[in-house]
Amino acid sequence: MKVVLVGYGKMGKEIEKILISRGHEVIGKATDVNPLNKEMIANADAAIDFSTPTSVLENIDFLLAHNIPAIVGTTGWNSSYDKVKTSVDEKNGALVHASNFSIGVNLFFKLNEQLSKLMEPYNEYTPSITEIHHTEKLDAPSGTAITLANGIIQNYSQLEDWYCASENSATIPQSEKNTKKENQLKIEAVREPDVKGTHLIEYKSNIDTLSIQHEAHNRTGFALGAVIAAEWIQNKKGIFTMKDVLQLS
Numbered sequence: 001m002k003v004v005l006v007g008y009g010k011m012g013k014e015i016e017k018i019l020i021s022r023g024h025e026v027i028g029k030a031t032d033v034n035p036l037n038k039e040m041i042a043n044a045d046a047a048i049d050f051s052t053p054t055s056v057l058e059n060i061d062f063l064l065a066h067n068i069p070a071i072v073g074t075t076g077w078n079s080s081y082d083k084v085k086t087s088v089d090e091k092n093g094a095l096v097h098a099s100n101f102s103i104g105v106n107l108f109f110k111l112n113e114q115l116s117k118l119m120e121p122y123n124e125y126t127p128s129i130t131e132i133h134h135t136e137k138l139d140a141p142s143g144t145a146i147t148l149a150n151g152i153i154q155n156y157s158q159l160e161d162w163y164c165a166s167e168n169s170a171t172i173p174q175s176e177k178n179t180k181k182e183n184q185l186k187i188e189a190v191r192e193p194d195v196k197g198t199h200l201i202e203y204k205s206n207i208d209t210l211s212i213q214h215e216a217h218n219r220t221g222f223a224l225g226a227v228i229a230a231e232w233i234q235n236k237k238g239i240f241t242m243k244d245v246l247q248l249s
């Protein structure tokens, strides 16, 4: 495949290594100073976007307008999902998005859903999520934590939504939902230097705590998943997630 990287930061560089190791070619690298343009995408089989929450929607529009299959790993655009889905449908485009492309986290998503079904009848246990990431992260809570929260909420009749709390909130960008209301699931966002991505789910009672955790040791899993998604989307139309790619639905 000939692939354009949209965003050439920590993830873009990791994805480049995986693409080359699997025999693909990087034909363009879009950044803040050299954004996507027509020349860059001529002959592209796919574009892989790991850019920023503020640039991703414009990038998606550009790729759909030029009929380039898009793999979108950038987080922080959940509230625009319906608009993007309508655009993909109207333009007969192809797009895979995931808050987390790693195989391990996608298995963790399934485990989280199953565990929440098991725990729901036991209301002495209160569920909560903690996510820990590096200090350069622009969004909070993480996209992965939001997916995990939705996986719990859909099985919990007493939970209506999630909210984001943080002990070191001065260093964390303002979340759109950082005020606790009734019946909300707590997501604690923590920022520490160089942490690649850790997600912890706890069910606490006065007697004990049950917990499951995923810890990324490096960024290889995210990058490999995104490249697998780019290979998978070839000759397909529609909007998909990593669940579809891995047939985990």
Ligand SMILES: NC(=O)C1=CN([C@@H]2O[C@H](COP(=O)(O)OP(=O)(O)OC[C@H]3O[C@@H](n4cnc5c(N)ncnc54)[C@H](O)[C@@H]3O)[C@@H](O)[C@H]2O)C=CC1
Pocket (backbone or CB within 6 Å): 006, 007, 008, 009, 010, 011, 012, 030, 031, 032, 033, 034, 035, 036, 050, 051, 052, 053, 055, 059, 072, 073, 074, 075, 076, 098, 099, 100, 101, 102, 222
């Ligand atoms: N879904 C997943 O599996 C994962 C998602 N992410 C997400 O990917 C995104 C990027 O993460 P990192 O690589 O760590 O960030 P980074 O800050 O290291 O890199 C961001 C890149 O985006 C570029 N950029 C900024 N404006 C742009 C524009 N208008 N057009 C094209 N590129 C532009 C910057 O020049 C930079 O190269 C974040 O939203 C992060 O949350 C990160 C890891 C895994």
Ligand SMILES: O=C(O)C1=N[C@H](C(=O)O)C[C@H](O)C1
Pocket (backbone or CB within 6 Å): 075, 099, 100, 133, 137, 138, 141, 142, 143, 144, 145, 196, 197, 198
């Ligand atoms: O910004 C990151 O680094 C990560 N972002 C994703 C998220 O917001 O969930 C995935 C991963 O945890 C790393």
